[in-house]
Each structure stands twice: as C-alpha cells, then as structure tokens.
Amino acid sequence: MSERADQIIAALRSGHDHLASLARGLGAADLTRRSGAAEWDVSQVLSHLGSGAEISLAALEGALDGTGTKGMDFNKSVWARWDAMSPGERAESFVPASEALVTRYESLDARTREDLRIDLGFLPMPVDVATAARMRLSEFTFHTWDIEVAFDPAAVLAPAATGPLFDQVAMLIGRVGRADAVEGPPVRLAVRTTAPERSFGLDLGDVVDLGDEPAEPDAVLSTPAEWWLRLATGRHAAAYTPASVTLTGGALTLNDLRRVFPGF
Structure with missing residues (x-):
C-alpha cells in the first residue's frame, strides 16, 4: 500500500512542478482565456485547484493531529476567498497552495503512508493516504x-x-456512463489501450460496465490510455481526439461513445 502511495505522491509532485511553471508564465489575457472546463476560464481552474489544495491540506493535517475534518463552513470560507481574487491573484496564490499540499504528502514516512486514515468530509468513512492522494x-x-x-x-x-x-x-464507470445514450441492442466493446497497455471489455447494456475483453466483440476501441481516461470524463471532443484513436466494427461510432460519457 505504501508503494502505491509513493507512486501517486511522486505523480503529484511532477504534476505540480509542471503546472506551477506554466502558471508563472501566464499573462493577463491567458488567465481569462476559456479553459477546457466549459464554464471556467483558466484563472478559475487555478482557483479550483488552489482552494482544493487548501481544503485537502486541512483534512490531511486534521488526520495527523487527530482533530478531524474542519467541515463545510471552512470549505465555504476557502472557496469564497479564492472566488474574490483577481485572475492574477489566483495564478500567484495557486503555486504556494499546491506546493504546501504536495510537500506535506512527501513528508509522510512509510508507516504513516500505510496506516493513516483521512476523513475527507464527503465520504462515508476515512480513506488511506493512497486513496486521498x-x-x-x-x-x-x-x-x-x-x-x-x-x-x-x-x-x-x-x-x-x-x-x-x-x-x-x-471504479466510477457505472456512475459516469449513460447506458441510455445509445439506442439499439446492447453493445460489447473490446478496449485496447497503449501507455500503459491494457485490454478489457466495455458493456453498453442496461448499465455501463467494465469486464474482461469479449471473445467476439461488437466493436474494438484502440486508443492511448490517456484518451480513454479523457473519454470517461467528458474531455473527448473531436478536436481533442488524436488520430491514433480508432473504433472498428460498425456497431457504434466515436460520437456514440461521446454521448455515453458526457462528463461531470
């Protein structure tokens, strides 16, 4: 379990370093540009990540010192403060807020990464470090x-x-997928990804479900793994779909799959 937490925390570090470098180089016009999140500009995405870092850090500290979660009133106060910032202030404040959370995760020793349980405030029970991270x-x-x-x-x-x-x-596929988005009989897809290489089945019937790759699929989706993740979360517009994504078999189209996964 600690090794899983190690991998995730390392990914958080590399992701933070990359986005922090990008954020420092954004000008005023860049920050008010529409982002891939349709309702937010770039500064609002940074605000969401910065406020989320503060709330996540408070939950982590509460688990470490035994005080527990600070509750919704605290969260609302953090969101309100970030909402009131200018675009430039959001970009500037995001970097230290995100850095503080990543650094705190990195400071946890192996035993703590294995044994600590964190109350995030919105789940039925506390979760381990790997899950929270x-x-x-x-x-x-x-x-x-x-x-x-x-x-x-x-x-x-x-x-x-x-x-x-x-x-x-x-684990989320049944909740984010809309089985009624495609008319007609149930469809069983084989999904084959690269980087990393995985193969599995995607069933579009009464519900959306994952399982073993079917021996005789109705269609085959071949895709980079990162686009599969973007498909499942609604970040799949044709303009953002690489040419390496292919769907063969004729049972449905990529646009059908896009309707199955509208995003959340």
Whole structure:
C-alpha cells in the first residue's frame, strides 16, 4: 500500500512542478482565456485547484493531529476567498497552495503512508493516504489538461498520472456512463489501450460496465490510455481526439461513445 502511495505522491509532485511553471508564465489575457472546463476560464481552474489544495491540506493535517475534518463552513470560507481574487491573484496564490499540499504528502514516512486514515468530509468513512492522494491527483491531472488545452488542442494527460488513475476511472464507470445514450441492442466493446497497455471489455447494456475483453466483440476501441481516461470524463471532443484513436466494427461510432460519457 505504501508503494502505491509513493507512486501517486511522486505523480503529484511532477504534476505540480509542471503546472506551477506554466502558471508563472501566464499573462493577463491567458488567465481569462476559456479553459477546457466549459464554464471556467483558466484563472478559475487555478482557483479550483488552489482552494482544493487548501481544503485537502486541512483534512490531511486534521488526520495527523487527530482533530478531524474542519467541515463545510471552512470549505465555504476557502472557496469564497479564492472566488474574490483577481485572475492574477489566483495564478500567484495557486503555486504556494499546491506546493504546501504536495510537500506535506512527501513528508509522510512509510508507516504513516500505510496506516493513516483521512476523513475527507464527503465520504462515508476515512480513506488511506493512497486513496486521498489519488483523488487529488485525479482532480489535478484532469484540470491541468483543462488549462493546457486552452493553448494546445493536442494536449494530453500527464504520463506519470495515467497509470494511477486507470483503476479509479474503472471504479466510477457505472456512475459516469449513460447506458441510455445509445439506442439499439446492447453493445460489447473490446478496449485496447497503449501507455500503459491494457485490454478489457466495455458493456453498453442496461448499465455501463467494465469486464474482461469479449471473445467476439461488437466493436474494438484502440486508443492511448490517456484518451480513454479523457473519454470517461467528458474531455473527448473531436478536436481533442488524436488520430491514433480508432473504433472498428460498425456497431457504434466515436460520437456514440461521446454521448455515453458526457462528463461531470
């Protein structure tokens, strides 16, 4: 378990260093550019990540010192403070807020990474360090893409994060997928990814579900793993889909799959 936490925390560090460097170079016009998150500009994505870092750090400190979660009133006060910042202040404040959280995770020794349980305030029970850090990594990685795609439509998810996030998306697939988005009989897809290489089945029936790769699939989706993750989270517009993504078999189209995964 500690090794899993180690990998995730290392991915958080590399992701933070990358986005911090990018944020420092953004000008006023860059910060108000529309991001990949349709309702937010770039500065608002940085605000979301910065406020989230403060709230996550408070939860981590509460677990370490035994005081527990600070509750929704604290969260609301953090969000309000970040919402009131100017775009430039959001970019400037994001860097130390994110750095503080990553540094605190890095400071945890092996035993703490294994044994600590963190109350995040919105789950039915406390979670281990690897789970809490992976939830932050997920938020951070997808929103980093939201920022980068504002300047480069060929942006991809951070390679260091793709592997750790694969299993998390698998656990969410039944909740984020809309089985009724495609008309007609149930469809069984074989999904084959690269970087990392994985193969599995995607069933579109009464529910959206993952399983073993079917022996006789109705269609085959071949894709970089990072685009599969973006597909599942709604970051899949044709303009952001690399040519290496292919769907063969004729049972459905990429646009059908996009409707199955509208994002959240």
